Amino acid sequence: MSNSSTTEFSNPSTFILLGIPGLEWAHVWISIPFCAMYVITILGNFTILYIVKKESSLHEPMYYFLCMLAITDLVLSTSTLPTMLSIFWFISREISFSACLTQMYFVHSFAAIESGIYVAMALDRYVAICHPLRHSTILTNRVVAKIALAVVLRGAVLALPYPILASQWPYCRTNVIPHTHCEHMRVVKLACADISISSYYGLFTLISRISLDVLLITVSYTQILRAIFCLPTKDARLKTFGTCSSHLCAILIFYIPAVFTSLTTRFGYNLPVHFHVLTGNLYLLLPPVLNPIIYGVRTQQIRARLLRLFPHKGTEVVSFGSGSQSKSRVKFPGNMILGPP
Incomplete structure (x- = not known):
């Protein structure tokens, strides 16, 4: 019996997603805000894309990066939310082994891409404020395209070892994942092997990527603040800093939950499972739903275009x-x- 059990899960054809363990009775109620967030994510980000496409005055590096952010948020939320809702509504908990690894790859690659986009947007703000007369010559369309390609390739390459390593482990314990999607550590912890490589690689990429990106953003904003404080009037300083406020809000919304979720997953052994699952979901859901709202409300050009689209x-x-x-x-x-x- 022991051998047959080991053989059954050594290469599972499917995994079983439990949803939010301990809160199964509330799945239907939890699905309501999650579904509302998904609808807002789709409408908000597609609205951003539509406005930037239609408004020729917005065909600038800042708004190109904003479109990249909108696309990334759409993919990031779509790669997980439909799975969650199918669990909550239809109790459809099975996911194939290959689909699980694909979902894992999309989550990590697009999370890395989103982090890179924030760095690119910080660079754009630095050039716009510190070198305004040279902005159009420094950030040409060719340069923007190269930056975008570098950001996408970095995310794609950094995330590739996650599913490759996960596919190598023998799964002889169980195929039940106590989560709403195929979160990396939740999957590899089911393996009956030494998963130190997967754990260390995940921690290394998280720390190195976020440290590097936050460092670059900090350097950019240090130079921006120096330039702002050199402006002659208080109104000019406030107006210039206001152009960065939406970007700073988006950065905080993305990085704080990302670091908190990753650290609690690895070291928060005494925390209840449903806490880990909820925080992991909010990390993936909050930026996509809040980014279009932040940029739509705080960016004057987008707000003005919205008022023209929907006159009341x-x-x-x-x-x-x-x-x-x-x-x-x-x-x-x-x-x-x-x-x-």
Whole structure:
């Protein structure tokens, strides 16, 4: 019997995802905010992509990187959320071995890509604020394309060992994963072998990637702050810093949960399983749902375009000029007008 059991799970054809262990009774209720977050993620990020595509004035490096971020967020959430909802709604817990490894790869590769995009956006802010007259000559379309390619290739290469190593281990214990998706450490912990290589590689890539990216972002913003403090007036300093506020918010929303989740997964042995699962899900779900809201609310050009797309009662779009020199202002009740004079 022992040998047959070992043979059965030495190369499992499927894994069983439990969802959120200990909170099975609340799966349907938990699915409501998760589903709402997914809908907001899809609508928000596709809106960002549509606006940048339609508005020729937004065809700049900052908005190209923003489009990359929107696509990355869509893939990151889509690679996990449908699996979660199928567990919560239909109790469909089986996932094939190959699909599990593919999901693992997508999660880690696009998380690394998103981190690289934040570095690229910090670089764009540095050039725009510290070298404004040379911005268009430094960050040309060719340079932006090379940066984007480097970011994507780095994420793809760094994530490749995760599924390769996981596929080498013999799974002779069980094929039940106490999670909503194929989280790397949850999968390899099921192996009946020394998984130190997988664990150390995951920790190494996490620390090295985040340390390097945070260091580059810190250097960029150190130079940005120096340039801001050299501006002559307080209004100019606040206005210039305001152009970076949305990026800083997105950085904090991404990195803080990422570090917290990874460390608690490896070292938080005394924490309940459902806590690990919920924090792991929020790390993947919060940035995709909040990024379009942050950039939509705090970026004036996107906000103005949204107001033109969805005019509401009492709002009048007033156009001035014609051709390439035309400008628009949004007129609100009380004769308050948003836009250039």
